[in-house]
Amino acid sequence: MPSEEIEVATDGSVTFVNRFTVTAPAEEFERVFAETSTFMTEQDGFVRHTLLRHVEERGRYVNIAVWRDESSLRRAVACPQFQPHAAALRALSTSEPGIYRPLQSRVPEQSR
Template sequence: MITFVNRFEVHGSVDEFERAFDATSAFFAARPGFLGHRMLRAADLPGRYVNVAEWESREHFERALAHPEFLPHAKALRALATSDPNLYTTVLERTAPK
């Protein structure tokens, strides 16, 4: 499994950004290897978001990015925000005891 983390700084309308990201989310959800994601909005910093997505593999993620239908989503998000994307692998994971 690979984790994709992308931090966004919105310089356009946050409502428009959230709508555009919702469409991007639906696109990725339909791609093979997509496991799920969470979009988080900073509680005290308007316009700052973090997307955390999990994929079966780096190859699945890269194929989704290379899909021709992704380009319009990327352009729409870039028009509204800057981003800092990175791939991560799990080093340590712990959950609360039950």
């Protein structure tokens, strides 16, 4: 059995995970989120993000965003121009945000 390679991230990047429970029409939330996403992609240190919607519970979403470092993320969310985006999302949903540091990443050998 071939051994799996475990990669440990040491580049200082962080992953912002935010779970949303949407209390408005899904289409409206997705539109507002897309506007927020556009704003965030313009911020220094933003790497990428993925918005996921639960397969069975259509009002549940998870956003996973990778940032170059924690300070870049914190600067972006503290920016006065971000506040209207945050308020718009809060009007349509509740959320559970958190910042995480990557520890392990596995890729199957055939994908390398």
